[in-house]
Amino acid sequence: MVSTSSTGGRGSTGGRGSTGGRGSSGGRRPRGKLDLDPVTVRKARSLARKVGRPIVDLAQQHTTVSVERATLRLGGLQGADADGIPWVNRLLDAVRGDVGIEHGIALPVWDSLVRGEADDLAVLAQKAAAGSVRFRVPEGRDLVRARSAARKQVGAGMKKVDARRRERERLVRKWGDPEQKPWIYLIVATGDIYEDIPQAQQAAREGADVIAVIRSTGQSLLDYVPEGATREGFAGTYATQENFRLMRAALDESSAELGRYVRLTNYASGLCMPEIAALAGLERLDMMLNDSMYGILFRDINPIRTFVDQRFSRQVHARAGIIINTGEDNYLTTADAVEAAHTVTTSQLLNEYFAKEAGLEDWQLGLGHAFEIDPEIPDSFRMELAHALLARELFPDAPLKWMPPTRHMTGDVFRGYLLDGFFNLAGALTGQGILLVGMMTEAVVTPWLSDRDLALQNVRYVLNAAGGLAEDFRPASDGFIAERARRVLAESIDLLEQIASDRDAAGDPPLLAAIADGTFGLMKRPADAGRGLDGVAAKAPEYFNPASEILEGER
Secondary structure (H helix, E strand, C coil): CEEECCCCCEEECCCCCCCCCCCCCCCCCCCCCCCCCHHHHHHHHHHHHHHHHHHHHHHHCEEEHHHHHHHHHHCCCCCECCCCCEHHHHHHHHHHHHHCCCCCCHHHHHHHHHCCCCCCHHHHHHHHHHCCCCCCCCCHHHHHHHHHHHHHHHHHHHHHHHHHHHHHHHHHHHHCCCCCCCEEEEEECCCCHHHHHHHHHHHHHCCCCEEEECCCCCHHHCCCCCCCCCCCCCCCCCCCHHHHHHHHHHHHHHHHHHCCCCEEEEECCCCCHHHHHHHHHHCCCCEEECCCCHHHHHHCECHHHHHHHHHHHHHHHHHHCCEEECCHHHHHHHCCCCCCHHHHHHHHHHHHHHHHHCCCCHHHEECEEECCCCCCCCCHHHHHHHHHHHHHHHCCCCCCEEECCCCCCCCCHHHHHHHHHHHHHHHHHCCCCEEECCCCCCCCCCCCHHHHHHHHHHHHHHHHHHCCHHHCCCCCCCCHHHHHHHHHHHHHHHHHHHHHHCCCCCCCCHHHHHHHCCCCCCCCCCCCCCECHHHEEECCCCCCCHHHHHHCCCC
16 A cells, blocks of 8 residues: 555555555654654553453443354355345344354354254255244253364355455455555445446546445335345445445456556445345445444444444454445534534544454554544634644544534535535645545535536546645644644543443443433433343353354464
């Protein structure tokens, strides 16, 4: 990859997938343009770890229906019944009805296969749906045989994920990466995958480096993953394994045509986060939207369900070499971008901790933030620069995902086009890694192809004219920008200290109490409510999951 560090330098890094341009010499990292106190930065990370660790402990103690279904998918189970319900759902429901999921689905399923109840997973799922097979938790020699069979079959699925990662690395070497950062990230989603494909290919020809296919509205609330290619979707296209395969193949054609590897993004949020992560690894997607709290705050998905699912899904992403994109930009659509700026930084620090604990590396952390300050506020652009530069310097080796204005787009396309130009300039000045293309028709219509062309022209002009300004941009250490950035960091530390010191009466992790109080995005989400809670189970002492074993590095 080509790197743009927080000091604006560019250059090839040499590490596998690495995006970090600094620190390779082994010397002490400079304090940067904002003169952030290293002790203060270490304190922020230490507090994030203190707040996040109880959540990790909670996630390790629980499983969910989606984690178990993802294990079946890695074991090779595909397809759906005549009603469109995936076989993984049918099989899990049958096992859950007989023995629950607290022991994991692998033991009862592969015990049935070893005992000859069916020849393969697909036949077993069909028999289970028909009620012609019953499940048990095996013991003794049957337990040993079931474990062995499950490890072998799920391990084969993980090897496919590994092979797709190696394939990506080979194609990046063959076709090359974009010559400059930030990568230009453009959304395509018509609802019809066969219409998405030509639009995505044209967007790549116009300069897009990353194509994101937005999911159909409401898919995050489905507790199953649809099957096959889909041609109907509202404000997006369904995320399915076949749609992933079709779009990846189309962008491979574009990559060969253009001589640069074009990346593909989709969404691993919602009730099926682990399953979609597994499908993304099997079909060689390159980036996935995966935020630790987005589903909780903006889709009212149960907090415990979300944290369990996101940990497993991020472990899959780490294994697959997928870059995650987090969703801090969404906070600023419901909370004020000035007053709530510190909650974005707090969430970034937590997302970093959760991601690294799950095995993701710096180059895989597309931490989100956005250009959402009301442009009528005096010095709004200076504050945007302060917030963007703070993120860049706190996470110097992460490919930050910089999001365009949406909340204050009024429908005036000329004003919107100018505002997007300022957004692009802020991204160039602060060395962002992934720049989502803003649309001047935001809040008016779903973008036309011509709108995308004009938006890409805006990006190209700014990056061509000012892309190198990052190396010249160095705010005064006692000036407005640096002071604002340090204030936001201090407020973030105060918030983390407050969360860490809270003692919940029920004994829940303090972060759950903070979420319930509406700390992030003004959304109050209690831990004992929300969608998907009934799909969570505390693990039994004998819990077994071969996918988790592999992802945790156990053999």
